[in-house]
Amino acid sequence: MNQYPVVRVMDVEGTLAFSSSLETALHIYQDMILLRAFDEKTLTLQRQGRVGTFAPSLGQEAAEIASAYALDRQDWMVPSYRDHGALYVHGLPLDHVILFAMGRSGSYAAGVRALPSSIPIATHLLHAVGLAYALKQQAEPAIAMAYFGDGATSEGDFHEALNFAGVWQVPVLFFCQNNGWAISTPVHRQTHSETLAQKAEAYGIAGVRVDGNDALAVYEVVRQAREKAIQGHGPTLIEAVTYRAGPHTTADDPTRYRTSNEVNIHTAQDPIRRLGEFLIQQGLLTKTLKEQMMRDSKERINEAVGRVEAQGAVMVGDMFRHVYQTLPTRIQRQWHEWEDRSHE
Amino acid sequence: MSEKNMVEALHDTLSQMMQHDPRLVLLGEDIGVNGGVFRVTDQLLTQFGSDRVIDTPLAESAIVGTALGMAIGGLRPVCEIQFLGFLYPALDQLISHVSRIRARSAGALGAALVIRAPFGGGIRAPEQHADSAEGYLTTIPGLKVAIPSSPADAKGLLIAAIEDEDPVVLLEPIRLYRLGREEVPDTLYRVPLGTARIVQPGRDVSVITYGAMVPLARAAATQLQQRYGWDVEIVDVRSLSPLDEETLGQSVRKTGRAVIVHEAPLTGGFGAEILATVTEQAFWWLKAPIVRVTGPDVPFPPYAWEDWYVPNVSRIAHAIGQVMAEE
Ligand SMILES: Cc1ncc(C[n+]2csc(CCOP(=O)(O)OP(=O)(O)O)c2C)c(N)n1
Ligand SMILES: [Mg+2]
Numbered sequence: 001m002n003q004y005p006v007v008r009v010m011d012v013e014g015t016l017a018f019s020s021s022l023e024t025a026l027h028i029y030q031d032m033i034l035l036r037a038f039d040e041k042t043l044t045l046q047r048q049g050r051v052g053t054f055a056p057s058l059g060q061e062a063a064e065i066a067s068a069y070a071l072d073r074q075d076w077m078v079p080s081y082r083d084h085g086a087l088y089v090h091g092l093p094l095d096h097v098i099l100f101a102m103g104r105s106g107s108y109a110a111g112v113r114a115l116p117s118s119i120p121i122a123t124h125l126l127h128a129v130g131l132a133y134a135l136k137q138q139a140e141p142a143i144a145m146a147y148f149g150d151g152a153t154s155e156g157d158f159h160e161a162l163n164f165a166g167v168w169q170v171p172v173l174f175f176c177q178n179n180g181w182a183i184s185t186p187v188h189r190q191t192h193s194e195t196l197a198q199k200a201e202a203y204g205i206a207g208v209r210v211d212g213n214d215a216l217a218v219y220e221v222v223r224q225a226r227e228k229a230i231q232g233h234g235p236t237l238i239e240a241v242t243y244r245a246g247p248h249t250t251a252d253d254p255t256r257y258r259t260s261n262e263v264n265i266h267t268a269q270d271p272i273r274r275l276g277e278f279l280i281q282q283g284l285l286t287k288t289l290k291e292q293m294m295r296d297s298k299e300r301i302n303e304a305v306g307r308v309e310a311q312g313a314v315m316v317g318d319m320f321r322h323v324y325q326t327l328p329t330r331i332q333r334q335w336h337e338w339e340d341r342s343h344e
Numbered sequence: 345m346s347e348k349n350m351v352e353a354l355h356d357t358l359s360q361m362m363q364h365d366p367r368l369v370l371l372g373e374d375i376g377v378n379g380g381v382f383r384v385t386d387q388l389l390t391q392f393g394s395d396r397v398i399d400t401p402l403a404e405s406a407i408v409g410t411a412l413g414m415a416i417g418g419l420r421p422v423c424e425i426q427f428l429g430f431l432y433p434a435l436d437q438l439i440s441h442v443s444r445i446r447a448r449s450a451g452a453l454g455a456a457l458v459i460r461a462p463f464g465g466g467i468r469a470p471e472q473h474a475d476s477a478e479g480y481l482t483t484i485p486g487l488k489v490a491i492p493s494s495p496a497d498a499k500g501l502l503i504a505a506i507e508d509e510d511p512v513v514l515l516e517p518i519r520l521y522r523l524g525r526e527e528v529p530d531t532l533y534r535v536p537l538g539t540a541r542i543v544q545p546g547r548d549v550s551v552i553t554y555g556a557m558v559p560l561a562r563a564a565a566t567q568l569q570q571r572y573g574w575d576v577e578i579v580d581v582r583s584l585s586p587l588d589e590e591t592l593g594q595s596v597r598k599t600g601r602a603v604i605v606h607e608a609p610l611t612g613g614f615g616a617e618i619l620a621t622v623t624e625q626a627f628w629w630l631k632a633p634i635v636r637v638t639g640p641d642v643p644f645p646p647y648a649w650e651d652w653y654v655p656n657v658s659r660i661a662h663a664i665g666q667v668m669a670e671e
Contacts, residue, residue, distance in 0.1 A: 052468040052647055081470065103468060103647030119472040120430060121402055154401035156433065182402050184378035190401050249470075257377045314648045323642045334610070334640045338652065341659070 004197040004209040006241055009216040010278050018216045019223065026284050028069050028215050029275050030293050032061040035085040036272060037297040038094075039246070042101055045305070046250045051101040055082045059245025062215035062271030063177045065089055067145075067240070070222035076135070076144035077114040078128040079107075080121070082177075083147045090114050094304040104314060122152040125161035125174060132165070132172035132235075143171040143229045145222075151182025153196050162203040162237065171229035173222065174237045177212060179244035180266070184257035200237035212240030213271040216278075243269065316342045347525040353495035354384045354460075354516065357502045358422065360532065362392050365420060368506065371398040371407055372424030381426055382462055382521055408434035408459065412442050415457040415511075422506060428463035428515060429475040442511045443486030455511040458502075464556050464607055465654045466519035468647040474518075475644055476608035481513050482585045482617065488512040488537050489585040493520065493558035496528050497582060500535030508537060517556035524559075540588035542595070546577030549664055550595040552618055553605040554581040557655060561605055564660040574668060584614055592618065593625025600631040601667040607654055610638040632670030635663045 009018050018025070039056035046054050057064050064085035071077065077090045084097045084107065091112040100107040106116040118124035128146035135142050152158050153176065165172050178196050180187055193199060200207030206228070210221040218240055225236035243266035247254050254263075279285035320327065320335040327335070348356065362368050370385060370392075376399035379386035389397040400407050404425055411421035425431045431438075442455045465474035481489045488510060492498035498516070505512035535541075543558060544565065551561045558580050565576035579595050581587070596602045602622055604615040615636045622634065637655045645653055 053470050151402035154403045184374045316652045319642050319645045319649045331641050
């Protein structure tokens with residue numbers, strides 16, 4: 001028997017109640033629209049050569065946005081490369097997200113409690129555990145949450161992080177978006193376990209499986225796990241079951257490894273449409289409001305792209321400036337050498 | 345004989361070697377159904393089946409660690425690490441086990457395995473996809489490290505690596521994967537590990553380099569030949585470990601001047617080893633201090649800075665000018 005049933009709010013009656021206000025649900029919806037518009041815009045920019053390789057979160061908007069809504073600003077977000085949506089909700093300005101896609105900066109903004117997106121898979125889960133230890137030690141009422149994918153559960157660092165978290169009983173959440181694929185590897189070739197959530201059991205921590213395309217359920221599950229962690233009742237591994245509707249990145253060609261039939265079946269579960277229909281039923285959303293949201297999103301994104309593209313070329317010195325807090329003279333010398341060359 | 349780019353040369357060689365030696369197995373992330381993110385293993389799954397072309401779960405330490413077990417057990421594994429920057433989780437396996445199993449078993453056991461990994465910058469890749477980590481690998485005794493700069497060498501080095509009884513890391517410059525085509529013989533031939541190649545002979549100065557820097561060195565040499573009539577010799581190291589001290593020494597004893605070029609950061613980079621070796625071999629013949637052209641001592645930056653970071657033709661030409669200016 002599967003002991004990790006998929007938790008839902010929408011579509012299935014009474015499984016879970018949504019505890020927050022419907023206004024929150026509407027805000028979540030609005031940011032999901034924004035994220036979709038952002039990804040579509042960035043894919044276009046990539047084709048035009050205006051940004052580099054980019055990992056869209058098409059189809060994962062509920063998991064990205066609603067999970068971040070469940071956090072408080074003093075919580076630490078520890079993201080990976082596909083989590084610009086969650087970072088935006090947590091406070092990262094849209095301009096920074098674009099700068100990151102343009103290879104002009106790390107995805108970091110001062111004052112936002114989020115680490116730069118981790119590229120080496122699963123390595124950052126350990127940082128979340130360490131951050132949670134520091135929060136606990138300093139009696140801060142906050143948690144750390146790491147974002148990662150199904151593929152990450154195969155790396156040693158995933159297992160080490162869950163184990164430490166269990167031993168230390170620190171306020172950390174592991175938010176795993178099971179989007180069905182790790183580039184070309186389907187989940188059933190990634191693990192012989194029936195679910196990813198059940199891996200929590202081996203480390204003596206809680207595991208929850210949530211419908212990752214049900215924004216309200218994602219919000220609810222993260223919120224509850226967060227409460228539990230803050231109360232000192234330990235970490236949780238959350239498996240958000242979703243689907244990567246687009247390519248892994250702009251460098252990927254998914255037709256090499258999956259059928260359009262499979263994609264169609266899953267995109268019928270589109271999280272934006274699902275939440276939209278729910279909000280319409282609740283009388284909170286109208287067609288006009290939806291169209292307004294889409295227009296606003298596009299406008300905000302275009303403005304941000306405009307601002308970023310109006311910035312001049314990068315300064316060679318910025319490559320050196322932050323390698324150490326105090327630059328050793330040997331590197332200062334290199335900086336000068338490079339600076340001189342840049343004026344040639 | 346046919347014209348191939350480096351990806352095609354590597355692909356066809358793997359296919360040929362798989363037919364030639366039934367012990368060969370390929371393992372890595374996305375190498376089967378997807379044919380590898382750079383398509384080096386395209387269609388090999390269809391050709392050889394999933395027992396021999398293994399799409400692994402996402403874990404580099406497991407890829408290298410299981411490959412060692414396979415090798416000891418009688419197979420010949422060829423691992424693909426998706427990008428060199430993702431080899432790091434497997435360094436423990438490489439350093440603690442793969443490289444020293446022969447020494448620890450007094451010669452009884454060996455790690456006849458190959459690790460292939462694309463590396464280096466120049467294609468506007470995301471962060472941490474462009475590291476040049478060859479220097480760390482050459483510090484590991486027991487391991488061999490080779491880097492091709494042409495399709496034909498890629499074939500010869502890959503075959504030599506596969507046939508070697510000891511572990512070999514073959515680093516493939518991403519920027520050269522599809523840069524140009526050349527004639528690649530159909531026969532199974534080897535580029536012996538431990539041999540450098542004189543890309544073009546010259547009298548005035550030796551440019552010692554490898555990988556994606558070789559075409560840049562050639563362009564600089566052509567420029568300087570036309571402008572000043574300087575006769576530049578280019579040495580492609582291609583086997584970093586073991587290193588061909590003899591060819592390097594001979595070249596610099598002839599020219600009396602040397603410029604060393606690599607993309608990795610300066611400090612502790614492989615250029616330091618080349619410089620020390622050349623100094624040992626040719627000190628009394630030197631007419632000028634040796635100059636290194638490398639990446640700066642900073643982590644490989646986001647790609648907007650890439651063109652600043654990676655050495656280019658003008659930096660190489662400038663360095664050659666520097667050593668030529670000395671009497
Ligand atoms: C240590 C490491 N190995 C390999 C890679 C290359 N790589 C980037 S994303 C990816 C697949 C990740 O899949 P998953 O964890 O499911 O996350 P998703 O991309 O689906 O969000 C791979 C293999 C990497 N970034 N880091
Ligand atoms: Mg995935």
